[in-house]
Amino acid sequence: MRAADRASGEGIINQAAAGPRPVRVLMTVDAVGGVWRYAMDLAAGLKPYGVDFVFVGLGPRPSSSQRGEAEALGKLIWRDAQLDWLAKGPDEVAALPAMLKRLVDKEAIDLLHLNSPSQACGLTIDLPTVVVSHSCVVTWMHFVRFEQQPAEWTWQKRHNRAGFDAADAVLAPSGSHAAALEQCYGPIAGLSVVYNSTQTSAGIAQRQPFVFAAGRWWDEGKNGKVLDRVAADLSWPVKIAGSLKGPNGERIPMRHTDHLGELPSTEIQQLMATGGIFVSPSLYEPFGLAPLEAAYCATPLVLADIPTYRELWDGAALFAAPRDPAAFGQALESLIASPALRRDMGRKALQRAKHYSADAQAQAMLRIYQGVRAPAERRLALTS
Numbered sequence: 491m492r493a494a495d496r497a498s499g500e501g502i503i504n505q506a507a508a509g510p511r512p513v514r515v516l517m518t519v520d521a522v523g524g525v526w527r528y529a530m531d532l533a534a535g536l537k538p539y540g541v542d543f544v545f546v547g548l549g550p551r552p553s554s555s556q557r558g559e560a561e562a563l564g565k566l567i568w569r570d571a572q573l574d575w576l577a578k579g580p581d582e583v584a585a586l587p588a589m590l591k592r593l594v595d596k597e598a599i600d601l602l603h604l605n606s607p608s609q610a611c612g613l614t615i616d617l618p619t620v621v622v623s624h625s626c627v628v629t630w631m632h633f634v635r636f637e638q639q640p641a642e643w644t645w646q647k648r649h650n651r652a653g654f655d656a657a658d659a660v661l662a663p664s665g666s667h668a669a670a671l672e673q674c675y676g677p678i679a680g681l682s683v684v685y686n687s688t689q690t691s692a693g694i695a696q697r698q699p700f701v702f703a704a705g706r707w708w709d710e711g712k713n714g715k716v717l718d719r720v721a722a723d724l725s726w727p728v729k730i731a732g733s734l735k736g737p738n739g740e741r742i743p744m745r746h747t748d749h750l751g752e753l754p755s756t757e758i759q760q761l762m763a764t765g766g767i768f769v770s771p772s773l774y775e776p777f778g779l780a781p782l783e784a785a786y787c788a789t790p791l792v793l794a795d796i797p798t799y800r801e802l803w804d805g806a807a808l809f810a811a812p813r814d815p816a817a818f819g820q821a822l823e824s825l826i827a828s829p830a831l832r833r834d835m836g837r838k839a840l841q842r843a844k845h846y847s848a849d850a851q852a853q854a855m856l857r858i859y860q861g862v863r864a865p866a867e868r869r870l871a872l873t874s
Contacts, residue, residue, distance in 0.1 A: 512540040513859070516594060517603040519545050519560070520573055521552035522737060523706060524779050525605045525624055527755065528663075531689045533563040535852035541859075544597045546590070549573040550737055555754055567593065574608040575627055576737055580645045587612040601859060607653030607660065608646060618862035621657040625776050626650055629670045633774045633796075634711045647675070654678045658862040663777035666797040670776075684858065685802075686777045687851035690786045695763040697832075700748075701728045701822060702765035702789075704758050704780045707744065708736035711774035713794065714744060719815040721746035726766065726826050731758050763787040766832060767825050770794060773812050778802070785843035790835035792821045806842035808835065 519529045533543045543564030548571045552560070560566040569589060572582040586609060593599070594615055602619040604610055610621050628647050631639045639647060654660050660681045662668035668683050701721075707714040707730065714730075721728035722745075729748045735741050750761075762768060768784035769792045778798060781791050785806070793799040794812035808825065810817035825832050 512542045513600050513863075514542045514544065514598055515601045515603050515859075516544045516546055516590070516597065516599045518605050518609055519547050520549045520605075521547060521556050522550055522573070523624075524777075526552070526556060527688065527779055528622075528624065528686055529605065530559055530563060531687060531848065532851060532855065534689050535687065535848040536855060537563060539852065539856060541856075544593070544599065546593060548586075549576060565597070574606055574646055574649065579642075580649065583608070583649070584612075587614070591615055601863060604653070604657075607657070608649035610653035610656040611649040612652070613656055618658050618859075619656065620659045620661060620858060620862060621653055622661045622663070623650075623667065623671055623776070624663065625667075625774070626671075628674045629667070629776075630711055630774055632674055633670065651675055654681075659858050661858065664798050664801055666801045667776035669797075682858070684854045685846050685851060686779055686782070687846050687848045688779055688783050688786065689848055690759050690783050694788050695760070697766050698764050699726050699766050699826075701726050701767045701769050701792075702730070702761050702784070703728065703747075703769050703771075704731040704762075705770070705772070706736065707732050707734050707742050708740040710740075711772060713771040713773045713812060714742045716771045716813065716815050716818065717769065718744050718746050720769075720771075720818045720822065723819060724822055724826075726822075728769070729761065729765070731761065759783055759787070762789055765789060767792060767822060769818070769822065770799070771810075771812055771818060772796065772799075775799065781807070782843055782846055785839035788836040788840040790825055790832045791839050792818065792825065802846070803839070803842060806835075806838040 517529055519526055545560050545564055545566045547568040551568060557566060571586055571589060574583055577583050594617060599617065602617055604621045605624060607621045607623050610619055627643050628639050631637050660678050661684050662671060663686045665683050668681055672678055703717060705712040727748055729750055731750045731753045733752050734744060762784040768781060768789045770778060770781050771794045775798045781793060785791060791803060791807035793803060793807045793809055795809040796812055808821040810821045
């Protein structure tokens, strides 16, 4: 660990040691998408630095395994409050600010870490607030369908904009997503990039001749239709994990892939470690944790040629035009035909994955937390 990074982390630790308790962070989570994995991995990375988490869950309830994972890392509170991207209108999320205020008071919170910018809309809590844009309807529509959001979703753009303006720091998981946000919303004060990471223990296993993919396949942005067409003619089977039905009733038929269903993260990581190739044809990814998990297993990557994946994996993966099944088929077959190329690309993926380590993410987040807490503490001193 570099001296500067150590000092940044020790700043949080020393502040926690100087008071009666550690720094206590309220973090919003959901059990539907990648936010859950992000939150659990980040909390595990920050726990050694004396950061306590109170996870506030919104939307569909977590599984028993998810609940156990969260409770091992902090306190989990679930509320029957709607997620913005599942809400039919602003009235369904109107009670969120008051609910967060009650929890802040009850749980003696020092800092808010909100995993959707809209959750900061309407907040009147005098606490440092960090918001993270993991994705949003506006950028999704722009890059998946090349359209503006429908009229019935314009309230989400207003809420996100208000959340950006209310936050002390706005984070994106990649430079590409940060650029997409400003393209769609205009300039955002305090916007910076903290790359995601992941905690994985799968390691490198004996390879088997199949291609693996994981995602919320009901999400049009995951581009499952193209993957299913590729699987029809590929010389290796394509195994996929993840739901084919979304929380709002979206469905996708997958006729040529071997659908394994929704699996615990440990089983997914084992499949990533044993699969010969990992593929992601996504049209839209603000970061993409699944390729990172696969790369930590030295599994060669075939990825959609989109800005985020180029930013993160250029030179460490093979790329294919995201809407071209033939291009994906060619890239996959080139790896299938060459064990040497698979080993080489697997090594490159593993080396690149180390750039997005859990410690690097933890150190970056500690600097963000420290940066937003310092002005709040100065304000408190002036009013005392």
